[in-house]
Amino acid sequence: MTRTAPVTTENVSDEIGALRAALGARLEVVAPALGVDVSGLTPSEQLDRLARSVHASADPASAWLLFVGVTATFPSTADLASLRRALLLATPATAMLAVLERTMDVQSRTHSGLRTIELVTDTVLVDVDFCAKYEHNTGIQRVVRHMVPEWSGDRDDRHRLVAWNQDSTGYRELTAEQVDRVLHWNDRRLPKTDDPVLTDADLRREHVLVPWRATLLVAEVPAFHVCDSLTSIARWSGTAVDLIGYDAIPLVSADSVPNAESERFAHYLTIVKHARRVYGISVSAADEFRGFVATLPSQGLSGPEVVDVTLATEVSPVARAAASAVTVDADAEPVVLCVGSHEPRKNQDATLFAAELLHREGHRFRIVFVGGGSRLATMHFDKRVAKLSASGMRVESHRRLGDSELWGLFGVARFTVFVSLHEGFGLPVAESLALGVPVVTSDFGSLDEIARVGGCLQVDPRDDTAIVDAMRTLLTDDAEHARLVAEIAEQRPKTWRSYADEIWTAVTA
Amino acid sequence: MNQDQTSAERDLEELREAVLDDWLTVTSNVTDALRDIQQTVSWRVTRPLRAAKTFSRKAEEVGVVPAGRLAAVEVARRLGRR
Numbered sequence: 001m002t003r004t005a006p007v008t009t010e011n012v013s014d015e016i017g018a019l020r021a022a023l024g025a026r027l028e029v030v031a032p033a034l035g036v037d038v039s040g041l042t043p044s045e046q047l048d049r050l051a052r053s054v055h056a057s058a059d060p061a062s063a064w065l066l067f068v069g070v071t072a073t074f075p076s077t078a079d080l081a082s083l084r085r086a087l088l089l090a091t092p093a094t095a096m097l098a099v100l101e102r103t104m105d106v107q108s109r110t111h112s113g114l115r116t117i118e119l120v121t122d123t124v125l126v127d128v129d130f131c132a133k134y135e136h137n138t139g140i141q142r143v144v145r146h147m148v149p150e151w152s153g154d155r156d157d158r159h160r161l162v163a164w165n166q167d168s169t170g171y172r173e174l175t176a177e178q179v180d181r182v183l184h185w186n187d188r189r190l191p192k193t194d195d196p197v198l199t200d201a202d203l204r205r206e207h208v209l210v211p212w213r214a215t216l217l218v219a220e221v222p223a224f225h226v227c228d229s230l231t232s233i234a235r236w237s238g239t240a241v242d243l244i245g246y247d248a249i250p251l252v253s254a255d256s257v258p259n260a261e262s263e264r265f266a267h268y269l270t271i272v273k274h275a276r277r278v279y280g281i282s283v284s285a286a287d288e289f290r291g292f293v294a295t296l297p298s299q300g301l302s303g304p305e306v307v308d309v310t311l312a313t314e315v316s317p318v319a320r321a322a323a324s325a326v327t328v329d330a331d332a333e334p335v336v337l338c339v340g341s342h343e344p345r346k347n348q349d350a351t352l353f354a355a356e357l358l359h360r361e362g363h364r365f366r367i368v369f370v371g372g373g374s375r376l377a378t379m380h381f382d383k384r385v386a387k388l389s390a391s392g393m394r395v396e397s398h399r400r401l402g403d404s405e406l407w408g409l410f411g412v413a414r415f416t417v418f419v420s421l422h423e424g425f426g427l428p429v430a431e432s433l434a435l436g437v438p439v440v441t442s443d444f445g446s447l448d449e450i451a452r453v454g455g456c457l458q459v460d461p462r463d464d465t466a467i468v469d470a471m472r473t474l475l476t477d478d479a480e481h482a483r484l485v486a487e488i489a490e491q492r493p494k495t496w497r498s499y500a501d502e503i504w505t506a507v508t509a
Numbered sequence: 510m511n512q513d514q515t516s517a518e519r520d521l522e523e524l525r526e527a528v529l530d531d532w533l534t535v536t537s538n539v540t541d542a543l544r545d546i547q548q549t550v551s552w553r554v555t556r557p558l559r560a561a562k563t564f565s566r567k568a569e570e571v572g573v574v575p576a577g578r579l580a581a582v583e584v585a586r587r588l589g590r591r
């Protein structure tokens with residue numbers, strides 16, 4: 001049972017005094033940015049003066065900042081619209097009342113009254129929320145954890161990594177463990193531990209980082225519940241919001257993802273509407289965002305500029321070392337590798353079907369599927385794998401394989417198969433090529449962009465026979481296999497340094 | 510006239526102070542009111558239902574495993590507060 005101190009006149013008064021002092025401190029932080037001198041004033045005088053100033057200016061960015069100063073939270077679009085309208089209806093003398101009235105609901109719900117704030121100006125804030133908080137490392141996280149560390153050193157003082165606080169009402173600095181998760185994924189400096197547990201008292205006293213006339217790079221696809229606050233920042237705060245555009249799959253291939261993903265992405269697009277720029281990770285991904293932007297004039301909006309900044313195709317030295325460390329047994333059956341999270345659009349069913357058919361034809365090989373997935377997505381596939389394995393076919397499916405084991409499999413693979421129906425980029429193809437392993441992959445979209453430079457057999461992923469033929473070729477035709485290996489040897493993969501430089505140059509332009 | 514003005518300004522300032530104090534008190538008291546609600550039997554017996562709903566929503570957003578971790582952190586946070 002929760003025990004609370006009895007409410008007495010004395011401690012209530014102390015509480016109000018502390019809240020009043022904290023409010024005053026926050027208003028002192030926002031006042032210079034709003035061009036108002038509040039030195040020597042009480043909190044109520046400060047607020048009155050600031051409210052009058054924002055009322056007079058009718059500037060949405062000023063209203064956004066005043067809201068943050070009063071509540072220590074980032075306003076939703078509805079909260080800010082409500083405040084702005086109330087200010088327009090108010091007189092200078094009643095502007096303060098309008099501010100208090102329209103912030104009361106948020107302040108009551110979030111208990112953020114004791115928080116401190118800091119304006120972050122003329123700096124690139126990089127939202128790395130998910131990578132900071134979770135030990136999870138697939139597509140988007142791999143990009144972030146490759147790109148952001150490249151900005152360490154000479155650009156340290158020009159960017160700041162941020163995550164959402166526990167109640168998702170504002171940005172805060174990363175903890176040391178979270179920095180380690182983002183910057184040193186392959187070379188951890190700290191033991192892997194859970195994030196520090198924050199008590200309610202801790203949460204009430206958080207330090208909030210406030211983007212003000214800054215640039216905010218949203219490096220991930222944000223969670224549903226922060227999309228509205230981000231939209232508010234992009235639309236009203238005066239901070240330019242740039243996004244890395246991974247793909248529009250949850251919407252344009254909604255049949256292949258859970259409904260919640262599509263809903264989340266639809267709300268993400270609201271941020272896109274008001275962003276400054278989107279950096280597509282491939283030409284195909286950028287085209288999908290351009291398609292969305294082309295629809296915006298019907299809403300009276302122009303939308304962001306969409307730029308192609310194609311992802312890097314190199315693998316880390318750690319991956320290369322792990323792949324090289326394994327010994328290939330010349331007498332062992334050839335290994336076929338299929339890497340990718342397990343979901344319908346990745347088309348693993350077609351790959352498994354092709355493998356079964358080739359096995360029945362008498363070809364001897366070992367096929368290994370690697371990638372996690374929901375129980376719903378993997379249940380039938382895993383049953384099929386178990387049945388084929390019991391019948392004598394060498395087939396495996398690994399749902400939780402460590403990075404070093406995965407790179408080791410690339411080291412022994414004769415070729416990989418990645419016949420996805422829709423991708424934003426196709427990291428498994430790029431990684432396979434970077435490690436010198438030929439690939440059977442799709443002949444359109446972003447996969448075609450990667451594959452057309454060589455080292456791949458391209459097929460129509462909707463044509464099972466084409467997949468079978470390509471896999472048979474790479475299993476049996478040593479000359480063709482050698483030709484593809486030679487093509488790969490000629491390639492010079494794009495480095496993460498180069499990718500990070502391109503993004504940095506664009507973000508700071 | 511000047512005296513009236515000064516007096517009016519003083520009244521106005523007192524009014525502002527009182528309004529801000531009320532605002533701070535009300536926003537702060539909602540915390541106590543919520544705490545009272547959370548002590549009721551109905552709130553307690555429906556807690557598992559709300560937890561399941563929250564977990565389900567979180568799992569849809571970030572996946573089952575991360576949602577499990579978040580749930581563990583939340584439980585630890587609540588226990589730590591006691």
